[in-house]
Amino acid sequence: MKKHWLVGNWKMHGNLKANAELFNAIRSGTGELAPEVDMVLCPAFPYLAQMQGLVEGTGIQIGAQNASDHLRGAYTGETSPLMLKELGCGFVIIGHSERRSYQGENDGLMGRKALAAIDAGLIPILCVGETAEERDAGRTHEVLGRQLDAAFGYIRTAHDNIIVAYEPRWAIGTGIAATPEIVQAEHAFLRARIGQRDAEFAKRLTILYGGSVKASNAASLLSMPDVDGGLIGSAALNASEFVAIYKALVEVTKTRLAKGA
Numbered sequence: 001m002k003k004h005w006l007v008g009n010w011k012m013h014g015n016l017k018a019n020a021e022l023f024n025a026i027r028s029g030t031g032e033l034a035p036e037v038d039m040v041l042c043p044a045f046p047y048l049a050q051m052q053g054l055v056e057g058t059g060i061q062i063g064a065q066n067a068s069d070h071l072r073g074a075y076t077g078e079t080s081p082l083m084l085k086e087l088g089c090g091f092v093i094i095g096h097s098e099r100r101s102y103q104g105e106n107d108g109l110m111g112r113k114a115l116a117a118i119d120a121g122l123i124p125i126l127c128v129g130e131t132a133e134e135r136d137a138g139r140t141h142e143v144l145g146r147q148l149d150a151a152f153g154y155i156r157t158a159h160d161n162i163i164v165a166y167e168p169r170w171a172i173g174t175g176i177a178a179t180p181e182i183v184q185a186e187h188a189f190l191r192a193r194i195g196q197r198d199a200e201f202a203k204r205l206t207i208l209y210g211g212s213v214k215a216s217n218a219a220s221l222l223s224m225p226d227v228d229g230g231l232i233g234s235a236a237l238n239a240s241e242f243v244a245i246y247k248a249l250v251e252v253t254k255t256r257l258a259k260g261a
């Protein structure tokens with residue numbers, strides 16, 4: 001699996017017409033994808049089939065924003081990761097803070113969902129992040145460690161493709177991103193924590209940053225050494241912003257790979 005990714009989380013936005021326009025504008029802005037960086041777009045569930053058609057032949061991949069922790073059964077209103085796989089998804093966002101806040105999802109559920117996603121052949125994008133209160137109380141590492149350990153208690157490191165996303169809850173949708181220094185420190189913490197389980201896996205693990213990334217701050221955030229890409233919300237709904245972030249990531253990745261890092 002490639003290490004550097006740009007993921008657009010479209011959240012509960014869009015409609016058939018707007019999605020096609022946004023996708024076409026992104027596509028014409030990026031042209032052929034650079035070999036160094038891959039892109040995943042995550043529309044709302046009803047538009048996955050539309051997106052499957054749009055991305056065909058472009059190299060852009062699609063992901064879902066959530067999935068059940070079960071593969072099948074009497075779970076009204078839920079969506080199996082097997083169904084997502086059949087619709088062309090390669091990825092699924094798991095444990096997003098908005099689901100923790102509004103749907104009451106917890107660490108254990110995140111682990112079970114990640115396991116079901118892997119069983120279905122999807123790559124889970126595991127979101128972890130602290131609240132402002134937790135950071136202010138000096139509990140960031142306790143919280144991040146607990147969230148990671150809960151997920152990795154269910155999944156193996158050695159064989160599975162997994163992406164981790166650091167999304168501090170206070171930086172999501174606020175317009176105020178974490179500083180590059182904070183992002184680097186927390187990514188290094190997450191990598192080291194996983195390294196306690198499996199050092200080789202930790203080295204090749206993709207860790208994305210998400211939280212108010214935009215064109216103007218992308219280069220400084222994404223060039224931090226333990227940052228392997230971005231998980232973008234609001235700016236993913238604006239083609240020129242998203243394309244600029246993609247280009248910034250391609251540039252920092254090329255520089256990093258040229259240095260052999």
Ligand code: 13P
Nearest residue numbers: 009172173211212233234
């Ligand atoms: P914003 O980029 O709007 O802060 O959202 C980030 C996010 O939640 C991505 O999953």
